[in-house]
Amino acid sequence: MAGTGAEMHGDDASRPNAAGLRRDAARERWALLGLASPAFVLVLVAMAIPVAWLFWLSFLADDGSLSLEHYRRLVEQPSYARIFRATFEVSLVTTAICALLGFPLAYVLSQLPVRAANLCMIAVMLPLWTSLLVRTYAWLVLLQRQGLVNKWAIELGLWQEPLKLVHNMTGTLIGMVHIMLPFMVLPVYGSMRAIDRDYLKAAANLGAGPVRAFWLVFVPLSMPGLAAGALIVFILCLGFYVTPAVLGGGTIILVANRIANDIELFFSWGAASALGVVLLVLTLAFLWLASRMLRLDQVLGGGHGR
Amino acid sequence: MARAEPLPITIRQLTKAFGTVHALDHVDLDVRRGEFLTLLGPSGSGKTTLLMILAGFARPDHGSVKFGDAEVVRLPPHKRDVGMVFQNYALFPHMDVAANVAFPLKLRRVPRAERDRRVEQALETVQLGGYGSRRVDQLSGGQRQRVALARAIVFEPRILLMDEPLSALDKQLRERMQIELRGLHERLGITTVYVTHDQREALTMSDRIAVISHGRVMQLDAPRRIYEQPANRFVAEFIGESTFIPVAVRDGAAFLGGRPLQAAQAPPGPGRCVLMVRPERLQLLGPAGEPGMNLIAGRVRDVVYQGDSFLVRVVLADGTEVGARGVASSRAMAAAPAPGAEVTLGLSPADTILLADAEA
Numbered sequence: 001m002a003g004t005g006a007e008m009h010g011d012d013a014s015r016p017n018a019a020g021l022r023r024d025a026a027r028e029r030w031a032l033l034g035l036a037s038p039a040f041v042l043v044l045v046a047m048a049i050p051v052a053w054l055f056w057l058s059f060l061a062d063d064g065s066l067s068l069e070h071y072r073r074l075v076e077q078p079s080y081a082r083i084f085r086a087t088f089e090v091s092l093v094t095t096a097i098c099a100l101l102g103f104p105l106a107y108v109l110s111q112l113p114v115r116a117a118n119l120c121m122i123a124v125m126l127p128l129w130t131s132l133l134v135r136t137y138a139w140l141v142l143l144q145r146q147g148l149v150n151k152w153a154i155e156l157g158l159w160q161e162p163l164k165l166v167h168n169m170t171g172t173l174i175g176m177v178h179i180m181l182p183f184m185v186l187p188v189y190g191s192m193r194a195i196d197r198d199y200l201k202a203a204a205n206l207g208a209g210p211v212r213a214f215w216l217v218f219v220p221l222s223m224p225g226l227a228a229g230a231l232i233v234f235i236l237c238l239g240f241y242v243t244p245a246v247l248g249g250g251t252i253i254l255v256a257n258r259i260a261n262d263i264e265l266f267f268s269w270g271a272a273s274a275l276g277v278v279l280l281v282l283t284l285a286f287l288w289l290a291s292r293m294l295r296l297d298q299v300l301g302g303g304h305g306r
Numbered sequence: 307m308a309r310a311e312p313l314p315i316t317i318r319q320l321t322k323a324f325g326t327v328h329a330l331d332h333v334d335l336d337v338r339r340g341e342f343l344t345l346l347g348p349s350g351s352g353k354t355t356l357l358m359i360l361a362g363f364a365r366p367d368h369g370s371v372k373f374g375d376a377e378v379v380r381l382p383p384h385k386r387d388v389g390m391v392f393q394n395y396a397l398f399p400h401m402d403v404a405a406n407v408a409f410p411l412k413l414r415r416v417p418r419a420e421r422d423r424r425v426e427q428a429l430e431t432v433q434l435g436g437y438g439s440r441r442v443d444q445l446s447g448g449q450r451q452r453v454a455l456a457r458a459i460v461f462e463p464r465i466l467l468m469d470e471p472l473s474a475l476d477k478q479l480r481e482r483m484q485i486e487l488r489g490l491h492e493r494l495g496i497t498t499v500y501v502t503h504d505q506r507e508a509l510t511m512s513d514r515i516a517v518i519s520h521g522r523v524m525q526l527d528a529p530r531r532i533y534e535q536p537a538n539r540f541v542a543e544f545i546g547e548s549t550f551i552p553v554a555v556r557d558g559a560a561f562l563g564g565r566p567l568q569a570a571q572a573p574p575g576p577g578r579c580v581l582m583v584r585p586e587r588l589q590l591l592g593p594a595g596e597p598g599m600n601l602i603a604g605r606v607r608d609v610v611y612q613g614d615s616f617l618v619r620v621v622l623a624d625g626t627e628v629g630a631r632g633v634a635s636s637r638a639m640a641a642a643p644a645p646g647a648e649v650t651l652g653l654s655p656a657d658t659i660l661l662a663d664a665e666a
Contacts, residue, residue: 201363202396204383206410206457213384216409220400
């Protein structure tokens with residue numbers, strides 16, 4: 001080690017304590033690395049190894065030999081392309097609805113006094129603290145033919161016959177939007193709160209009325225939050241399983257549902273792995289594209305440079 | 307730049323209370339056409355509230371604000387047509403420099419070609435020609451300051467408001483910008499209201515200064531008069547260094563240590579009176595004194611070296627301590643008295659300011 005070499009020669013008179021100081025710096029670096037090591041090990045064991053294992057499995061044929069059989073089937077069978085398209089479509093529509101609902105909600109929250117906003121924020125976050133399964137089945141109960149929504153709507157005269165709100169795309173989207181909304185509201189709210197009120201004052205001073213100040217200054221400055229929220233929601237949607245399975249009633253088959261089928265019905269780990277790998281690659285490709293367009297560091301930071 | 311005639315501002319009975327505290331207490335103030343007026347006061351004095359009301363960001367409880375002949379007190383900020391430089395500049399981070407400066411012109415639907423020309427002209431006015439395509443976060447503090455200024459003047463407002471615009475800059479840059487802002491004001495001739503808590507800045511830049519405390523205008527005057535002839539003890543204490551020596555008043559004349567004081571003005575009214583003494587106005591004299599000067603005797607406590615000057619701290623007969631400042635030339639330093647020496651201090655009658663003792 002360099003430190004020992006310097007020590008053996010003793011500290012040069014013109015560089016007192018150089019070796020000792022260098023050693024202290026190195027020790028500090030290792031100590032910091034040590035703090036990160038539990039997380040590092042966890043990621044390795046829970047993420048990297050299983051993903052690598054899946055990757056390996058996807059290249060094994062059912063008889064155990066190396067082959068591209070599973071990928072060939074993905075390309076050749078049109079049902080797979082349909083599933084991928086459906087997955088991206090559902091994710092895109094869910095993200096769009098979340099943005100349309102979440103942006104105004106976050107705006108209202110950001111204009112409230114901090115205490116009131118925090119209370120409302122808890123209400124927004126509350127669903128996140130209950131089980132995904134419970135929430136999904138709750139929607140099933142609410143939306144079914146004899147459910148509360150149909151009953152009340154008929155009593156109020158909104159429609160005459162019970163509508164088919166569940167076991168289809170409508171139910172799936174309602175459930176997914178509800179579950180995803182907090183992931184949209186949080187970053188948008190964060191970036192709106194970070195907008196200095198002086199920007200809006202400046203806009204007004206320079207001649208912008210409230211509406212123009214909102215569109216020309218407030219909305220562009222909250223874009224990083226919206227982009228972050230959209231990215232998070234979209235990517236989470238790509239892997240959604242429970243909600244489409246329960247509220248789609250078997251009619252909405254997304255990649256995750258197909259993976260589960262492949263394993264539960266056909267015990268085909270290879271086919272399921274291949275699907276997983278393709279979904280992972282597509283997601284990463286999407287992230288890469290988004291990072292090219294959006295300066296990802298800013299998006300994930302949720303704020304904006306000043 | 308050919309400009310519209312600048313507007314005077316007339317403020318009458320302007321009052322704004324936060325709970326029981328009066329941020330502004332029946333303020334009357336006239337800002338003359340084209341003048342550079344500074345609102346100077348400690349934090350919480352109401353100077354910023356006044357500026358915010360002028361800009362339209364705060365609503366007074368009552369009172370009148372006129373730009374020229376037009377009452378504006380109920381006009382929303384975007385219809386006031388005043389330029390404003392914010393303390394933190396408030397440059398839009400999602401726009402480049404040119405877009406920031408062009409923003410008010412776009413809102414006024416100025417055609418593209420003229421807009422570009424005026425943006426470049428405004429940037430040249432603040433010595434940032436060619437910086438249009440820079441991002442805001444690529445600029446230094448001083449450059450941001452200039453962009454904010456360009457944005458505030460590009461639409462040729464007839465009134466310019468500035469809210470401590472230099473407070474974020476370091477001392478050297480701040481002093482340079484003071485001179486530049488002053489020069490810019492002379493070129494543009496725009497009615498300017500400037501808020502600061504920095505008295506030196508106010509003295510350097512202003513045509514007139516309004517010293518504000520507890521929501522009231524304590525004195526409105528030219529810088530030199532504010533400094534040399536403060537109207538009351540608050541102004542005297544707030545501006546510059548000063549010591550107050552109690553004096554006796556008999557038959558309309560003031561006496562210090564039994565000797566009558568010659569003053570520029572007669573002592574104010576009955577009641578107790580103080581003599582305001584500023585260190586740089588006191589002169590160290592020989593034991594004989596000097597004819598025509600008010601003489602004050604004392605004993606030197608110590609001499610403090612301060613780089614550009616030195617301060618001789620002198621204890622008077624009644625125990626009051628005053629300072630006399632000298633320019634620290636080698637000759638003056640060599641002649642400085644030793645601690646313990648008896649000295650005579652001279653104060654010229656023009657610098658002899660008598661004030662009512664507010665703390666009595």
